[in-house]
Amino acid sequence: MNTNCKHDDSEYGLYQAISEEQKLRTWEATSDEWGLPFMSVQDYVAREKIQSNSNFTRNNITYWLYGKKAEFEKDPATLNFVSHAETYDRKAILRKANTSEVTDITCKGVASVFCRHEHRKKGHGKAMMSELYQKLSQISGISNLYSDIGDTFYSSLGWDVYPYLVVEIPTFSQKNTTIINSTKSDSVSLMDKDMARRFITADAIVARQELEEAPVAEHARFMILPTADTLDWRWIRDEYEGVQILKVQGFPNVFGAFNNSGIGNIDDVLNTILSSKSPNDIPASSLLPSFIIWTPRYRKQKIRILRARFNSAQDIKPLLDVAIAEANRLNLPKVVLWNADKAFHTTLKSQLDAEFVVLKDNLPSVATFFENNKNCEWLLNENYCWN
Numbered sequence: 086m087n088t089n090c091k092h093d094d095s096e097y098g099l100y101q102a103i104s105e106e107q108k109l110r111t112w113e114a115t116s117d118e119w120g121l122p123f124m125s126v127q128d129y130v131a132r133e134k135i136q137s138n139s140n141f142t143r144n145n146i147t148y149w150l151y152g153k154k155a156e157f158e159k160d161p162a163t164l165n166f167v168s169h170a171e172t173y174d175r176k177a178i179l180r181k182a183n184t185s186e187v188t189d190i191t192c193k194g195v196a197s198v199f200c201r202h203e204h205r206k207k208g209h210g211k212a213m214m215s216e217l218y219q220k221l222s223q224i225s226g227i228s229n230l231y232s233d234i235g236d237t238f239y240s241s242l243g244w245d246v247y248p249y250l251v252v253e254i255p256t257f258s259q260k261n262t263t264i265i266n267s268t269k270s271d272s273v274s275l276m277d278k279d280m281a282r283r284f285i286t287a288d289a290i291v292a293r294q295e296l297e298e299a300p301v302a303e304h305a306r307f308m309i310l311p312t313a314d315t316l317d318w319r320w321i322r323d324e325y326e327g328v329q330i331l332k333v334q335g336f337p338n339v340f341g342a343f344n345n346s347g348i349g350n351i352d353d354v355l356n357t358i359l360s361s362k363s364p365n366d367i368p369a370s371s372l373l374p375s376f377i378i379w380t381p382r383y384r385k386q387k388i389r390i391l392r393a394r395f396n397s398a399q400d401i402k403p404l405l406d407v408a409i410a411e412a413n414r415l416n417l418p419k420v421v422l423w424n425a426d427k428a429f430h431t432t433l434k435s436q437l438d439a440e441f442v443v444l445k446d447n448l449p450s451v452a453t454f455f456e457n458n459k460n461c462e463w464l465l466n467e468n469y470c471w472n
Protein backbone atom coordinates (compact mmCIF):
# COMPACT_ATOMS: atom_id res chain seq x y z
CA MET A 86 0.00 0.00 0.00
CA ASN A 87 1.31 3.45 -0.88
CA THR A 88 1.38 5.23 2.47
CA ASN A 89 2.28 8.60 0.95
CA CYS A 90 -0.90 9.18 -0.98
CA LYS A 91 -3.63 11.46 0.37
CA HIS A 92 -7.04 10.13 1.16
CA ASP A 93 -9.51 9.62 -1.68
CA ASP A 94 -13.05 8.93 -0.37
CA SER A 95 -14.12 6.89 -3.34
CA GLU A 96 -11.34 4.33 -2.85
CA TYR A 97 -12.05 3.71 0.85
CA GLY A 98 -14.93 2.21 2.75
CA LEU A 99 -16.13 1.28 6.25
CA TYR A 100 -16.64 -2.40 7.04
CA GLN A 101 -17.59 -4.46 10.08
CA ALA A 102 -14.93 -6.84 11.38
CA ILE A 103 -15.84 -10.44 10.69
CA SER A 104 -12.87 -12.30 12.17
CA GLU A 105 -11.20 -12.63 15.57
CA GLU A 106 -7.89 -11.71 13.93
CA GLN A 107 -9.28 -8.38 12.81
CA LYS A 108 -10.46 -7.59 16.36
CA LEU A 109 -7.11 -8.67 17.74
CA ARG A 110 -5.36 -6.41 15.25
CA THR A 111 -7.40 -3.40 16.49
CA TRP A 112 -6.50 -4.17 20.13
CA GLU A 113 -2.82 -4.55 19.34
CA ALA A 114 -2.84 -1.26 17.44
CA THR A 115 -4.55 0.76 20.18
CA SER A 116 -2.35 -0.69 22.93
CA ASP A 117 0.33 1.88 22.25
CA GLU A 118 -2.16 4.71 22.74
CA TRP A 119 -4.17 3.43 25.72
CA GLY A 120 -2.03 0.60 27.12
CA LEU A 121 1.67 1.41 27.12
CA PRO A 122 3.60 2.16 29.25
CA PHE A 123 1.08 1.38 31.99
CA MET A 124 0.59 -2.17 30.72
CA SER A 125 2.20 -4.38 28.13
CA VAL A 126 0.58 -5.17 24.79
CA GLN A 127 -0.31 -8.66 26.09
CA ASP A 128 -1.89 -7.27 29.26
CA TYR A 129 -3.83 -4.69 27.27
CA VAL A 130 -5.12 -7.29 24.83
CA ALA A 131 -6.08 -9.53 27.76
CA ARG A 132 -8.04 -6.65 29.32
CA GLU A 133 -9.84 -5.94 26.05
CA LYS A 134 -10.70 -9.62 25.71
CA ILE A 135 -12.07 -9.87 29.24
CA GLN A 136 -14.06 -6.66 28.88
CA SER A 137 -15.45 -7.65 25.50
CA ASN A 138 -16.93 -10.73 27.19
CA SER A 139 -18.84 -8.74 29.82
CA ASN A 140 -22.64 -8.75 29.81
CA PHE A 141 -22.66 -5.24 28.39
CA THR A 142 -20.45 -5.95 25.40
CA ARG A 143 -20.60 -9.71 24.72
CA ASN A 144 -23.04 -9.35 21.83
CA ASN A 145 -22.89 -5.62 21.69
CA ILE A 146 -19.64 -4.38 20.14
CA THR A 147 -19.22 -3.60 16.49
CA TYR A 148 -15.64 -3.19 15.29
CA TRP A 149 -15.63 -0.82 12.31
CA LEU A 150 -12.67 -1.08 9.98
CA TYR A 151 -11.77 1.54 7.42
CA GLY A 152 -9.65 0.66 4.43
CA LYS A 153 -9.39 0.32 0.70
CA LYS A 154 -12.55 -1.07 -0.85
CA ALA A 155 -10.47 -3.23 -3.14
CA GLU A 156 -8.84 -4.92 -0.10
CA PHE A 157 -12.18 -5.72 1.55
CA GLU A 158 -13.79 -6.84 -1.68
CA LYS A 159 -10.91 -9.22 -2.27
CA ASP A 160 -10.92 -10.49 1.35
CA PRO A 161 -13.52 -9.29 3.92
CA ALA A 162 -11.21 -10.66 6.65
CA THR A 163 -8.28 -8.52 5.49
CA LEU A 164 -5.94 -7.14 8.13
CA ASN A 165 -4.92 -4.37 5.81
CA PHE A 166 -7.04 -1.48 7.12
CA VAL A 167 -5.85 2.03 7.99
CA SER A 168 -8.12 3.02 10.87
CA HIS A 169 -10.87 1.65 13.06
CA ALA A 170 -13.44 2.45 15.79
CA GLU A 171 -15.85 0.54 18.04
CA THR A 172 -19.51 1.13 18.79
CA TYR A 173 -21.72 -0.18 21.60
CA ASP A 174 -25.50 0.10 21.93
CA ARG A 175 -26.82 1.88 24.98
CA LYS A 176 -30.44 2.35 25.97
CA ALA A 177 -31.58 5.94 25.87
CA ILE A 178 -34.81 7.93 26.04
CA LEU A 179 -35.91 11.07 24.25
CA ARG A 180 -38.57 13.68 24.79
CA LYS A 181 -38.78 15.82 21.69
CA ALA A 182 -39.35 19.58 21.76
CA ASN A 183 -42.93 20.61 22.56
CA THR A 184 -44.14 17.04 23.15
CA SER A 185 -45.21 15.02 26.18
CA GLU A 186 -44.21 11.61 24.98
CA VAL A 187 -40.99 9.91 26.08
CA THR A 188 -39.68 7.43 23.52
CA ASP A 189 -37.01 4.74 23.66
CA ILE A 190 -34.07 5.28 21.36
CA THR A 191 -30.72 3.61 20.83
CA CYS A 192 -27.55 5.46 21.62
CA LYS A 193 -24.49 4.30 19.73
CA GLY A 194 -21.49 4.82 21.99
CA VAL A 195 -18.29 5.31 19.99
CA ALA A 196 -14.87 4.39 21.39
CA SER A 197 -11.31 3.51 20.37
CA VAL A 198 -11.16 5.83 17.37
CA PHE A 199 -7.73 5.11 15.97
CA CYS A 200 -5.66 5.58 12.81
CA ARG A 201 -2.40 3.69 12.35
CA HIS A 202 0.62 5.96 12.77
CA GLU A 203 1.89 5.59 9.23
CA HIS A 204 -1.50 6.62 7.81
CA ARG A 205 -2.19 9.66 9.98
CA LYS A 206 -2.85 13.22 8.80
CA LYS A 207 -4.03 12.13 5.39
CA GLY A 208 -7.72 12.54 6.11
CA HIS A 209 -8.50 8.88 6.91
CA GLY A 210 -9.63 9.56 10.50
CA LYS A 211 -12.06 12.25 9.43
CA ALA A 212 -13.36 10.31 6.45
CA MET A 213 -13.91 7.20 8.60
CA MET A 214 -15.84 9.15 11.23
CA SER A 215 -17.86 10.95 8.59
CA GLU A 216 -18.92 7.61 7.11
CA LEU A 217 -19.58 6.18 10.57
CA TYR A 218 -21.78 9.19 11.35
CA GLN A 219 -23.83 8.50 8.20
CA LYS A 220 -24.24 4.83 9.13
CA LEU A 221 -25.16 5.52 12.77
CA SER A 222 -27.67 8.20 11.75
CA GLN A 223 -29.62 5.48 9.88
CA ILE A 224 -29.77 3.03 12.78
CA SER A 225 -29.87 5.02 16.03
CA GLY A 226 -31.35 8.08 17.72
CA ILE A 227 -28.13 9.50 19.15
CA SER A 228 -24.43 8.69 19.40
CA ASN A 229 -22.05 9.64 22.21
CA LEU A 230 -18.27 9.72 22.47
CA TYR A 231 -15.60 11.31 24.66
CA SER A 232 -13.00 13.41 22.87
CA ASP A 233 -9.41 13.35 24.07
CA ILE A 234 -8.36 15.46 21.09
CA GLY A 235 -10.07 18.75 21.77
CA ASP A 236 -13.39 20.20 20.72
CA THR A 237 -13.03 20.61 16.94
CA PHE A 238 -12.29 17.21 15.36
CA TYR A 239 -15.56 15.50 16.33
CA SER A 240 -17.75 18.60 16.40
CA SER A 241 -16.86 19.33 12.78
CA LEU A 242 -18.25 15.87 12.01
CA GLY A 243 -21.52 16.24 13.96
CA TRP A 244 -20.74 15.22 17.56
CA ASP A 245 -21.35 18.37 19.65
CA VAL A 246 -19.48 18.91 22.91
CA TYR A 247 -21.80 19.15 25.94
CA PRO A 248 -21.19 20.94 29.26
CA TYR A 249 -18.50 19.26 31.30
CA LEU A 250 -17.55 20.45 34.77
CA VAL A 251 -15.51 18.08 36.87
CA VAL A 252 -15.85 18.21 40.65
CA GLU A 253 -12.65 17.09 42.37
CA ILE A 254 -12.69 16.42 46.10
CA PRO A 255 -9.33 15.99 47.82
CA THR A 256 -9.36 13.02 50.16
CA PHE A 257 -6.14 13.00 52.20
CA SER A 258 -6.76 16.39 53.79
CA GLN A 259 -10.34 15.70 54.90
CA LYS A 260 -11.07 15.30 58.56
CA ASN A 261 -13.35 12.38 58.18
CA THR A 262 -14.54 10.01 60.85
CA THR A 263 -16.62 7.76 58.61
CA ILE A 264 -15.76 4.14 59.17
CA ILE A 265 -15.96 2.25 55.93
CA ASN A 266 -16.09 -1.21 57.47
CA SER A 267 -19.40 -0.76 59.20
CA THR A 268 -22.31 -1.35 56.84
CA LYS A 269 -24.49 1.28 58.44
CA SER A 270 -23.83 4.67 59.99
CA ASP A 271 -26.45 7.07 61.34
CA SER A 272 -27.72 8.18 57.99
CA VAL A 273 -25.85 6.22 55.32
CA SER A 274 -25.65 2.56 54.30
CA LEU A 275 -22.98 1.05 52.10
CA MET A 276 -23.66 -0.74 48.81
CA ASP A 277 -22.08 -3.91 47.56
CA LYS A 278 -22.17 -4.68 43.82
CA ASP A 279 -25.53 -6.35 44.00
CA MET A 280 -27.16 -3.45 45.83
CA ALA A 281 -25.54 -0.99 43.39
CA ARG A 282 -26.97 -2.94 40.45
CA ARG A 283 -30.46 -2.84 41.96
CA PHE A 284 -30.17 0.86 42.72
CA ILE A 285 -29.05 1.78 39.22
CA THR A 286 -31.87 -0.24 37.66
CA ALA A 287 -34.40 1.52 39.90
CA ASP A 288 -32.71 4.84 39.14
CA ALA A 289 -33.32 4.39 35.39
CA ILE A 290 -37.04 3.78 36.04
CA VAL A 291 -37.32 6.84 38.27
CA ALA A 292 -35.30 9.01 35.86
CA ARG A 293 -37.72 8.10 33.11
CA GLN A 294 -40.65 8.97 35.34
CA GLU A 295 -39.05 12.34 36.08
CA LEU A 296 -38.64 13.08 32.38
CA GLU A 297 -42.26 12.07 31.72
CA GLU A 298 -43.51 14.33 34.49
CA ALA A 299 -41.36 17.35 33.54
CA PRO A 300 -43.20 20.26 31.90
CA VAL A 301 -43.27 20.49 28.12
CA ALA A 302 -40.17 22.31 26.85
CA GLU A 303 -39.25 24.07 23.64
CA HIS A 304 -36.10 22.02 23.28
CA ALA A 305 -35.57 18.26 23.04
CA ARG A 306 -34.18 16.35 26.07
CA PHE A 307 -32.51 12.97 26.09
CA MET A 308 -30.81 10.74 28.59
CA ILE A 309 -28.63 7.67 28.27
CA LEU A 310 -30.07 5.26 30.81
CA PRO A 311 -27.87 3.90 33.58
CA THR A 312 -27.78 0.08 33.60
CA ALA A 313 -26.32 -2.63 35.83
CA ASP A 314 -24.38 -4.15 32.93
CA THR A 315 -22.49 -0.93 32.27
CA LEU A 316 -21.50 -0.72 35.95
CA ASP A 317 -20.09 -4.24 35.75
CA TRP A 318 -18.21 -3.33 32.59
CA ARG A 319 -16.50 -0.47 34.42
CA TRP A 320 -15.67 -2.57 37.49
CA ILE A 321 -14.16 -5.31 35.31
CA ARG A 322 -11.76 -2.77 33.79
CA ASP A 323 -10.76 -1.25 37.12
CA GLU A 324 -10.41 -4.62 38.83
CA TYR A 325 -8.15 -5.82 36.02
CA GLU A 326 -5.98 -2.71 36.11
CA GLY A 327 -5.86 -2.61 39.91
CA VAL A 328 -5.35 -6.26 40.72
CA GLN A 329 -3.54 -7.60 37.62
CA ILE A 330 -1.40 -4.60 36.74
CA LEU A 331 -0.94 -2.55 39.90
CA LYS A 332 -1.09 -5.59 42.19
CA VAL A 333 -3.43 -4.00 44.74
CA GLN A 334 -4.46 -6.40 47.47
CA GLY A 335 -7.91 -7.54 46.32
CA PHE A 336 -10.73 -5.57 44.77
CA PRO A 337 -12.96 -3.77 47.30
CA ASN A 338 -16.50 -4.85 48.08
CA VAL A 339 -18.02 -1.41 48.64
CA PHE A 340 -19.14 0.43 45.50
CA GLY A 341 -21.48 3.09 46.74
CA ALA A 342 -23.69 4.39 49.51
CA PHE A 343 -27.27 5.49 50.02
CA ASN A 344 -29.08 7.70 52.43
CA ASN A 345 -31.05 5.49 54.80
CA SER A 346 -32.85 7.96 57.05
CA GLY A 347 -36.63 7.92 56.99
CA ILE A 348 -36.96 5.49 54.12
CA GLY A 349 -38.16 2.34 55.91
CA ASN A 350 -36.93 -0.93 54.45
CA ILE A 351 -34.77 -0.31 51.37
CA ASP A 352 -35.65 -3.71 49.88
CA ASP A 353 -39.33 -2.74 49.92
CA VAL A 354 -38.57 0.60 48.28
CA LEU A 355 -36.46 -0.99 45.54
CA ASN A 356 -38.88 -3.88 44.97
CA THR A 357 -41.78 -1.48 44.53
CA ILE A 358 -39.87 0.54 41.95
CA LEU A 359 -38.40 -2.46 40.16
CA SER A 360 -41.73 -4.28 39.89
CA SER A 361 -43.69 -1.25 38.68
CA LYS A 362 -45.29 -1.92 35.30
CA SER A 363 -44.87 1.68 34.24
CA PRO A 364 -43.06 4.58 35.90
CA ASN A 365 -46.48 6.12 36.65
CA ASP A 366 -47.28 3.23 39.02
CA ILE A 367 -44.57 4.16 41.51
CA PRO A 368 -46.20 5.56 44.65
CA ALA A 369 -44.78 8.82 46.00
CA SER A 370 -43.93 6.94 49.23
CA SER A 371 -41.34 4.88 47.32
CA LEU A 372 -38.95 7.75 46.78
CA LEU A 373 -35.56 6.49 45.68
CA PRO A 374 -33.15 7.79 48.32
CA SER A 375 -30.08 9.85 47.52
CA PHE A 376 -27.16 7.63 46.53
CA ILE A 377 -23.75 7.50 44.89
CA ILE A 378 -22.20 4.61 42.96
CA TRP A 379 -18.50 4.57 42.15
CA THR A 380 -15.59 2.62 40.78
CA PRO A 381 -12.09 2.62 42.26
CA ARG A 382 -10.12 3.98 39.29
CA TYR A 383 -6.66 2.94 40.49
CA ARG A 384 -4.97 3.75 37.22
CA LYS A 385 -6.04 7.39 37.46
CA GLN A 386 -5.63 7.51 41.25
CA LYS A 387 -9.21 8.41 42.06
CA ILE A 388 -12.56 7.15 43.12
CA ARG A 389 -14.77 7.99 40.19
CA ILE A 390 -18.43 8.56 40.95
CA LEU A 391 -20.33 6.96 38.09
CA ARG A 392 -23.78 8.17 39.13
CA ALA A 393 -25.04 10.42 41.91
CA ARG A 394 -28.62 11.16 42.86
CA PHE A 395 -28.88 13.88 45.48
CA ASN A 396 -32.46 14.55 46.56
CA SER A 397 -31.32 17.41 48.80
CA ALA A 398 -28.14 19.32 49.67
CA GLN A 399 -28.03 17.88 53.16
CA ASP A 400 -27.59 14.34 51.78
CA ILE A 401 -24.38 15.21 49.94
CA LYS A 402 -21.77 15.32 52.68
CA PRO A 403 -22.71 12.10 54.48
CA LEU A 404 -22.62 10.20 51.16
CA LEU A 405 -19.39 11.70 49.88
CA ASP A 406 -17.77 11.21 53.30
CA VAL A 407 -18.13 7.48 52.68
CA ALA A 408 -16.45 7.79 49.27
CA ILE A 409 -13.68 9.89 50.84
CA ALA A 410 -13.16 7.31 53.60
CA GLU A 411 -12.95 4.55 51.00
CA ALA A 412 -10.50 6.60 48.91
CA ASN A 413 -8.33 7.06 51.99
CA ARG A 414 -8.46 3.36 52.73
CA LEU A 415 -7.38 2.61 49.13
CA ASN A 416 -4.77 5.40 49.19
CA LEU A 417 -6.48 7.32 46.38
CA PRO A 418 -6.10 11.13 46.66
CA LYS A 419 -9.32 12.25 44.95
CA VAL A 420 -13.02 11.59 44.61
CA VAL A 421 -14.25 12.85 41.27
CA LEU A 422 -17.78 13.61 40.15
CA TRP A 423 -19.04 14.91 36.79
CA ASN A 424 -21.56 17.68 36.24
CA ALA A 425 -23.10 17.97 39.69
CA ASP A 426 -26.26 20.05 39.70
CA LYS A 427 -25.47 23.78 40.07
CA ALA A 428 -27.76 23.94 43.10
CA PHE A 429 -25.24 21.77 44.98
CA HIS A 430 -22.03 23.61 44.12
CA THR A 431 -22.00 25.73 47.28
CA THR A 432 -22.42 22.67 49.47
CA LEU A 433 -19.71 20.77 47.61
CA LYS A 434 -17.32 23.68 47.96
CA SER A 435 -18.00 24.71 51.53
CA GLN A 436 -18.47 21.28 53.12
CA LEU A 437 -16.09 19.15 51.06
CA ASP A 438 -13.41 21.55 49.74
CA ALA A 439 -14.44 20.59 46.20
CA GLU A 440 -12.73 22.22 43.26
CA PHE A 441 -14.50 22.73 39.95
CA VAL A 442 -12.20 21.94 37.07
CA VAL A 443 -12.60 22.38 33.32
CA LEU A 444 -10.65 19.58 31.66
CA LYS A 445 -9.67 19.19 28.02
CA ASP A 446 -9.83 15.43 27.80
CA ASN A 447 -12.88 13.17 27.85
CA LEU A 448 -15.07 15.93 26.41
CA PRO A 449 -18.60 14.46 26.38
CA SER A 450 -19.96 14.74 22.84
CA VAL A 451 -23.24 13.69 21.27
CA ALA A 452 -24.64 13.55 17.75
CA THR A 453 -28.44 13.72 17.56
CA PHE A 454 -30.20 12.12 14.61
CA PHE A 455 -33.69 13.56 14.94
CA GLU A 456 -35.41 16.72 13.77
CA ASN A 457 -35.74 19.86 15.90
CA ASN A 458 -32.56 19.05 17.81
CA LYS A 459 -31.50 22.65 18.35
CA ASN A 460 -30.29 23.32 21.93
CA CYS A 461 -30.97 19.70 22.77
CA GLU A 462 -30.41 19.00 26.47
CA TRP A 463 -28.48 15.99 27.79
CA LEU A 464 -29.94 14.96 31.14
CA LEU A 465 -27.65 12.99 33.48
CA ASN A 466 -24.45 13.73 31.61
CA GLU A 467 -22.49 11.77 34.22
CA ASN A 468 -19.57 9.41 34.06
CA TYR A 469 -21.64 6.20 33.87
CA CYS A 470 -22.26 7.07 30.19
CA TRP A 471 -18.55 7.00 29.34
CA ASN A 472 -17.42 4.64 26.57
Ligand SMILES: CC(C)(COP(=O)(O)OP(=O)(O)OC[C@H]1O[C@@H](n2cnc3c(N)ncnc32)[C@H](O)[C@@H]1OP(=O)(O)O)[C@@H](O)C(=O)NCCC(=O)NCCS
Binds near residue numbers: 209
Ligand atom coordinates in the same frame (compact mmCIF):
# COMPACT_ATOMS: atom_id res chain seq x y z
C1 LIG B 1 -7.32 11.10 16.07
C2 LIG B 1 -6.90 10.28 14.86
C3 LIG B 1 -7.85 9.09 14.72
C4 LIG B 1 -7.01 11.17 13.63
O1 LIG B 1 -6.69 10.39 12.50
P1 LIG B 1 -6.04 11.04 11.20
O2 LIG B 1 -6.25 10.12 10.06
O3 LIG B 1 -4.66 11.47 11.49
O4 LIG B 1 -6.99 12.33 11.06
P2 LIG B 1 -7.19 13.23 9.79
O5 LIG B 1 -6.00 13.20 8.89
O6 LIG B 1 -8.48 12.89 9.16
O7 LIG B 1 -7.34 14.62 10.45
C5 LIG B 1 -6.27 15.16 11.12
C6 LIG B 1 -6.88 16.01 12.16
O8 LIG B 1 -6.95 15.24 13.35
C7 LIG B 1 -6.96 16.12 14.44
N1 LIG B 1 -6.11 15.55 15.47
C8 LIG B 1 -5.43 14.40 15.40
N2 LIG B 1 -4.81 14.17 16.56
C9 LIG B 1 -5.11 15.18 17.36
C10 LIG B 1 -4.77 15.49 18.70
N3 LIG B 1 -4.01 14.69 19.45
N4 LIG B 1 -5.27 16.63 19.22
C11 LIG B 1 -6.07 17.44 18.50
N5 LIG B 1 -6.42 17.18 17.23
C12 LIG B 1 -5.95 16.06 16.68
C13 LIG B 1 -6.48 17.44 13.96
O9 LIG B 1 -7.63 18.27 14.01
C14 LIG B 1 -6.05 17.24 12.51
O10 LIG B 1 -6.47 18.36 11.87
P3 LIG B 1 -5.50 19.12 10.86
O11 LIG B 1 -5.72 18.35 9.59
O12 LIG B 1 -6.04 20.49 10.88
O13 LIG B 1 -4.10 18.99 11.40
C15 LIG B 1 -5.43 9.79 14.97
O14 LIG B 1 -4.60 10.92 15.15
C16 LIG B 1 -5.17 8.81 16.10
O15 LIG B 1 -5.34 7.62 15.95
N6 LIG B 1 -4.74 9.31 17.28
C17 LIG B 1 -4.44 8.47 18.41
C18 LIG B 1 -5.70 7.91 19.04
C19 LIG B 1 -6.63 9.01 19.51
O16 LIG B 1 -6.23 9.95 20.17
N7 LIG B 1 -7.93 8.85 19.15
C20 LIG B 1 -8.96 9.77 19.53
C21 LIG B 1 -9.48 9.41 20.84
S1 LIG B 1 -10.81 10.44 21.33
